[in-house]
Amino acid sequence: MKYVRDAKTIFLNAVGAVQPQNFLRNRVKVSSGKLHVDAETFPLNRPCHIVGFGKAVLGMAVEMENILSSNLRSGILSIPAGTQECFKDQPQLLLKNNSVLRIFEGAKDNIPDLDAMEAAKAIKDLCVGLTKDDLLLVLISGGGSALLPLPKFGLSLDEKQKIIKNLSKGGANIIELNCVRKMLSELKGGGLAQIAYPCRVVTLILSDIVGDPIDSIASGPTVENKDAHLAMEVINKYNVDISEIALNILQQPKLESFNYNHVANFIIGNNEIACEAAKRSAVNLGYNKVELFSKDIQGDVVDVAKRYLQIALDEVKKNETVCIIGAGEPTVVVKGNGLGGRNQQLALEFSKIACEAGLDFCFLSCGTDGIDGPTDAAGAVSTTVIGGLQEIDDFLENNDAYSFFSRYQNGEFLVKTGHTGTNVMDLHILILKPKT
Ligand SMILES: Nc1ncnc2c1ncn2[C@@H]1O[C@H](COP(=O)(O)OP(=O)(O)OP(=O)(O)O)[C@@H](O)[C@H]1O
Numbered sequence: 001m002k003y004v005r006d007a008k009t010i011f012l013n014a015v016g017a018v019q020p021q022n023f024l025r026n027r028v029k030v031s032s033g034k035l036h037v038d039a040e041t042f043p044l045n046r047p048c049h050i051v052g053f054g055k056a057v058l059g060m061a062v063e064m065e066n067i068l069s070s071n072l073r074s075g076i077l078s079i080p081a082g083t084q085e086c087f088k089d090q091p092q093l094l095l096k097n098n099s100v101l102r103i104f105e106g107a108k109d110n111i112p113d114l115d116a117m118e119a120a121k122a123i124k125d126l127c128v129g130l131t132k133d134d135l136l137l138v139l140i141s142g143g144g145s146a147l148l149p150l151p152k153f154g155l156s157l158d159e160k161q162k163i164i165k166n167l168s169k170g171g172a173n174i175i176e177l178n179c180v181r182k183m184l185s186e187l188k189g190g191g192l193a194q195i196a197y198p199c200r201v202v203t204l205i206l207s208d209i210v211g212d213p214i215d216s217i218a219s220g221p222t223v224e225n226k227d228a229h230l231a232m233e234v235i236n237k238y239n240v241d242i243s244e245i246a247l248n249i250l251q252q253p254k255l256e257s258f259n260y261n262h263v264a265n266f267i268i269g270n271n272e273i274a275c276e277a278a279k280r281s282a283v284n285l286g287y288n289k290v291e292l293f294s295k296d297i298q299g300d301v302v303d304v305a306k307r308y309l310q311i312a313l314d315e316v317k318k319n320e321t322v323c324i325i326g327a328g329e330p331t332v333v334v335k336g337n338g339l340g341g342r343n344q345q346l347a348l349e350f351s352k353i354a355c356e357a358g359l360d361f362c363f364l365s366c367g368t369d370g371i372d373g374p375t376d377a378a379g380a381v382s383t384t385v386i387g388g389l390q391e392i393d394d395f396l397e398n399n400d401a402y403s404f405f406s407r408y409q410n411g412e413f414l415v416k417t418g419h420t421g422t423n424v425m426d427l428h429i430l431i432l433k434p435k436t
Pocket residue numbers: 055109110142143144145146168169171208330331332333334337338339340341342345367369371372373374399400401423
C-alpha cells in the first residue's frame with residue numbers, strides 16, 4: 001500500500017500548490033492608486049465590483065478583497081453547493097464576516113440549477129447597473145459554465161440542461177460543449193462583457209482547458225464568440241434532439257459585431273504548477289526517476305489508457321521504479337447507467353489492461369477540483385491487486401466505476417477530498433515497478 005499512499009500524497013501536494021490565492025498573489029497587486037495585473041495597470045479612482053463563477057473563485061475573491069480593500073464596493077460569487085461547509089475549518093479560505101461580497105451556492109453535481117440561475121440573474125443585475133466610472137473584476141474558473149446559467153429568451157433551463165447532458169454523455173469535449181453553451185446562454189460567449197459596457201472590465205481566469213482558450217473557459221463570458229456558426233455542427237455531430245426554440249436560437253445569425261475594447265482578459269494560472277508540484281513531491285518521496293508525460297492529455301479514456309500502457313511497457317524494460325505524471329482532461333462516452341466519472345473510469349480501464357499485461361503498478365487519476373462526475377470522489381487509485389477480477393468489464397461497460405471502487409478494498413481505492421477550492425483539470429500518477 002506504500003505506492004497507493006505515495007500517489008495520494010503526490011496528488012494532494014499538487015492540489016495544494018494550485019490554490020487560487022497563490023496565483024493572484026503573484027500576478028496582481030495594488031500600488032499608487034492603481035491595480036496592476038502583470039505589466040498592465042487600471043486606475044482605482046472609482047468604485048470596484050467583483051463578479052465570479054467557478055469552482056476556484058471563492059479563493060480568488062478572498063485574495064482580491066484583501067488586495068482591493070476599501071476600493072471594493074460590491075460583488076457576487078456563484079460557487080458550487082457545499083463549498084463553504086467544506087472549508088468551515090479553514091477560515092482563511094472563506095470571506096470575512098464584513099465582506100461586501102454576496103455568495104450564492106448552486107449547481108449541485110455540476111448541473112446548472114435554479115440556485116445557479118438566481119446567481120446568474122443577480123450577476124446580470126449588478127453588471128447592468130455599472131457605468132464607465134466603475135471597474136468590474138470578473139473572476140473565472142472551471143465549473144463557471146454550470147454556475148452561470150441564464151438561458152436565452154424562450155428556452156427553459158431544463159431543456160438547456162438536457163442538451164448539454166446529452167452532448168456530454170455522447171463524448172463531446174469541452175470546446176464542443178461550450179460552443180453550444182455560448183449560443184444558448186445570455187451571459188456566455190461575451191454576453192457578460194456586453195451587458196457591463198461601458199464599464200471597464202478586467203477578467204482574471206484560472207484555466208481548466210488544455211491550451212488556455214479564453215473564449216471557452218467557463219464559456220467565455222467576456223470574450224467575443226467567434227464560433228457561433230459551429231454550434232449546430234456540434235448538435236448534428238452528436239445527434240442530439242432539440243426543440244424548435246433551441247433550433248431557432250442556434251441558427252440565429254450572429255449579432256452585429258460588438259467592440260470589446262473595454263475588456264482585458266488575463267490567464268492567471270493553469271495546470272503547469274500542479275505538474276511541477278507533483279514532480280517535486282515524487283522526488284521528495286524518494287523516487288529517483290520522475291517523468292512528466294504530458295500536461296495536455298485529451299481524448300477518450302479508452303485511448304488514454306492505451307497510451308499509458310504503451311509508456312508503461314516501454315518504461316518497464318528499463319528495470320527501475322519510475323513515477324510518471326500526466327495531466328489534462330480525457331472524455332468518456334457514457335453508454336451505461338452506472339455511477340462514475342472520467343477519472344474513475346480511466347483508473348479502472350488502465351488497471352484492467354495493465355494487469356492483463358502483467359505490470360506491477362499503481363495508477364491514480366483524480367480531478368484537481370475534488371469532484372469526479374456526479375460522485376463524492378475526486379477519482380480513484382488502483383493497483384495490480386484488481387487483476388483477474390472477472391466483473392471489471394461489466395463495471396466498465398455500465399460506466400459504474402464508482403460502484404466498483406466502493407465495493408473493492410472497502411472503498412479505499414476511492415480518493416475523497418471534497419471540494420478543493422481549485423480546478424486545473426485532472427492529474428494522473430503512474431508508479432511502475434520493475435518486473436521481478
Ligand atoms: N457514470 C459515469 N462514468 C464515467 N464518466 C461519467 C459518468 N457520468 C458522467 N461522466 C463524465 O463526467 C464528466 C463530467 O464530470 P465533472 O462533472 O467532474 O465535470 P468537469 O469537467 O470536472 O466539470 P468542469 O469542467 O465544469 O469543472 C463528463 O465527461 C461525463 O462524460
